[in-house]
Amino acid sequence: MDEPQSTSRKQQGGTFAPSQRGRFFHWLDLRTGVDSLLHAALDEPIPGGASLAYVFGSGLLFLFVSQIITGVFLALYYIPSADHAHTTIAYITKEVTAGSFIRSIHAYGSSAIVIVLLLHITQTFLFGSYKGKRELLWFAGCVLFALMLGMSFTGYLLPWDQKAFFATTVGTNILSEIPWVGNALKSLLRGGTEMGTLTLSRFFVLHVFMIPAFIFAGVAAHVYLFRKAGAAGPIQGNAATLKQSTEPFYPRQVLFDIVFALLIICGLGLLAHFSPMELGPKANPADTQYVPRPEWYYIPVFQWLKYWEGALAIVGILVIPGFVALLFVALPFLDRRPERRPWKRPAAVTIYAIIFIGLGVLGGLSHRNDLRDPAVASQLAKQHEDVVSFMKAPFEPELAGSSLAAANVALANPLAAKGKDIFEQQGCNACHGDGGVGTAAAPKLIGVGAKYDGAKLEALLKQPNSKMTAGGMPATTDLKDEDMKALVAYVQSLK
């Protein structure tokens, strides 16, 4: 840093004015105020200068945007229904050009967000950047943290494969430990007492519409409060030196942030390319052998819950995590000293370290337990084999519903089978569709047997009512009696 110089963009704009570009910029600025917007965005002062320690926040913003883009694109092919979700994800993974890559970027992106978020929180904590009128800023960050955990929890179910289904079954079961309202909450989230297609719809809506809306609001609040409070800067240094080394956000910090974003996307890209996200076989709720394991960042919590049984469960599941969460949210209120150097804040740093080391130890214990229990280890190995063989198998398209109706007509009843031939000979299928599925020209016949008995059907075929005639239905008069019986039997068989 040489001698500090105070210039604003306005003054610079003045020096540009004569040039063509300057004139255009001036014209645009008069109409949009882009100059002051750029000024507000880029000239934010960073006390002590740009630093690699400050890249995590913008890294999270970058990842969030990446998740939105990849998520929107995935929605081009995805269907949130228990019938189709797994097929569509398999289609994306196995068939669609670059589908596996984009899905992997999205799925690994959630892990990347967790990692960068932990780095962001740790940096904020160690630098004591939550201090000094930044309680609301910290609180908005906590809300975003919770929303992000909600995003990863709801997103995990969407592929509807075995691990998604069973991990979410366990995850939602935890809710029922909450006294009084637990079961009601669980049913509300699942859309019923059991996991099913309504659970998938709810998780999809939460994942794609509701939580993202809250995240947008949360990010806006977080960034606004951050700009209001100003960058906290380094943890020590006297006012004079800090003032001297203050530099604006642009260009050096912008450069750091861009480099970090590049590192993230390169890492994700390499991972997605060389180790694409897997998809397991479709969820089978009847499987009683399946050993579910949550995503890696939930493993410590999963292990923690193992230690709390019976009457104590509520302590482990609700009281202690609730207390830790409260402690976390209330941090800026509890730790009010202006001191920011971590080595002068031993109590806070120790508690923080204990919690994170504890989570790490729990994760390690879970891993060790799985390895040591031969039954679990072999089941997990089998599950992995299932995933590998599913991934190797070519994509199997789903048989469309209308096909099934047609295929059903491999009829057990020989009379109905004969009726099917007559149905086609007479050209009934030209309007009513193959297998009586209906077309634009005439309604479907599936289920019509429940409405009319055989005699009535025969009568209608011989002499259609006025509504049918108006729709173009001809009278069937040239059929032999036995053929008419067969045709009626066939129409009745359409279910």
Add this chain to the structure above:
Amino acid sequence: MLEGNDGNSPGAPPATSRDVSLSSPDRRSFLGVLLAVGTASVAALLSVPLFRFVLHPLLRSTTPLSWAEVGSVDELAAAASPIKKLITVEQRDGWRKIVSEKAVYVIKQANGQLTVLSSICPHLGCSAAWHSENNEFLCPCHGGRFGADGKLLGGPPPRGMDRLETKVEDGTLKVHYQYFRQLVPDKEVIA
């Protein structure tokens, strides 16, 4: 300015100070252009898989031409009159497949060659059926009549019955099932 100063970051001055070399307009704008071009190229690179993802249905035919088996050539060639055959047609529609049965008629031409006719009447799309007692195809809807070779004999249809593309593989007759536009005098594929 959005940002304010607080008591705990004593260094943050209200005015910004910066490196002279970076603040000179030329250097700053050069860096800005460099950054803009750099980020734009990376963004363009990143959008390549997204474009390919979106364009997948256009770049790859989602309803590939599938050949449906009709039956053994020897067996079909032995028949004197048109034979009705139900063929199974499989269509791909994105991640699903639609399996349907279609009725076709196999006829033997004068030179002994087998031809497959779609049973769909070119008038309004009803199924024409072979009536051996009259030795002709009859459409049950509006009385279209076709000869044993599929040629139009009478009634409202604008053309004869539509021939389907065939091939023989390992003694098996295969057909490429297609739909044709109705009410026009010339055969025109619609799907």
